[in-house]
Amino acid sequence: MLRMPPMLFHQMLHSRPLPSSVIPFNQMLTQLSKLKHYSAVISLNRQMLLRRIVPNHYTLNTIINCYCHLNQMGFSLSVLGKLFKLGLQPNVITFSTLINGFVLHNQVPEAALIFTKMLEAGHCKPSVFTFSTLIKGFCKMGNNYLGRWKKEDASLT
Structure with missing residues (x-):
């Protein structure tokens, strides 16, 4: 099942001219990601x-x-750095x-950071x-950590 998408991806990479937009590649990467083929997505991105x-x-x-x-x-986090290098700003999804x-x-402490x-x-x-993701993380850690995090970051809210 995993053979077909990478084959199509390689055809796109080797077509002349290359697709004028990154969008078709993104669509392929997204579908592979939804199938949880994370390593394949990373490998195909390197080829891009x-x-x-x-x-x-x-x-x-x-x-x-x-x-x-x-x-x-x-x-x-290094991909986040690449985002900055390309002159882009991280968005809420990032x-x-x-x-x-x-x-x-x-x-969770890193998530809070x-x-x-x-x-x-x-x-x-x-x-x-x-x-909701942060709340889920704080629940994993226990209320003690949540209380400390809120206190430290109260000036930001």
């Missing part, structure tokens, strides 16, 4: 980069999500994906998903 296909927000958010699911949070990744792997950075940046607001 080798062909000088410039990623956009959507591409990078998908790659961040894949690294999060593979518990490679350091790599997900921040929420990172927060979810940290919570998924029981790294990303949330704090999101608030400090000021160019996007947390969504219901962002808040």
Whole structure:
């Protein structure tokens, strides 16, 4: 089942001229991600980069999500750095994906730090998903940590 999408992806990569937009590639990466083929998505993205296909927000958010699911949070943060390098600003999806990744792997203090950075940046607001993900993480950690986090970050709210 996994053979067909990568074959189609390779056909797109080797077609001349290349597709004029990153959107068809994003659609393929998204479908593979939904099938939980995270390593394949990352591999195909590397091939895109080798062909000088410039990623956009959507591409990078998908790659961040894949690294999060593979518990490679350091790599997900490096993709965030690439986002900045390309002159893009992280959006609520970027921040929420990172927060979810940290919570998924029981790294709630790191998730809270990303949330704090999101608030400090000021160019996007947390969504219901962002808040519910943090609450889920705090419940995993216990109320003690939640109380401490709220107290430390009270000046941001």
